Amino acid sequence: MAFGRLKFLAVLLGVFFLAASAPAQAQELSFPVITGENWMNATPDERLAFIAGLTTMIEMEKEVQGITPLNDQRSLIPAWVKGLSRYKLKDIVAALDDVFKKKPEMKSKPVVEVLWYEVAFPQTDKKK
Secondary structure, three states: OHHHHHHHHHHHHHHHHHHHHHHHHHHHOOOOOOEHHHHHHOOHHHHHHHHHHHHHHHHHHHHHHOOOOOOOOOOOHHHHHHHHOOOOHHHHHHHHHHHHHHOHHHHHOEHHHHHHHHHHHHHHOOOO
């Protein structure tokens, strides 16, 4: 009986220590943010790979949403698709290159933010 209690106490303490360390671990983990500086220092192939990954994630989210996607108020996916659909991947890379060359102050901003506000979003208001 004493062994059973000891085992239970060990499991309980293990769960407690895991739970107590979870917030610290979550704070230690950070999402990598690619800035314009990173973009400008990347090779053309790395830039293309970044855009290919980003557009693949947008397409994947679009597929997950299915035939009844969330409305524009609850999802950015329709706006991303509308804003970027007229571009080929290399054109998106070129558009970002152009923004960072014309507006060097944007190099400190995340690439996704610059892509949204300078490339994709301006296209969402235009009629096709």
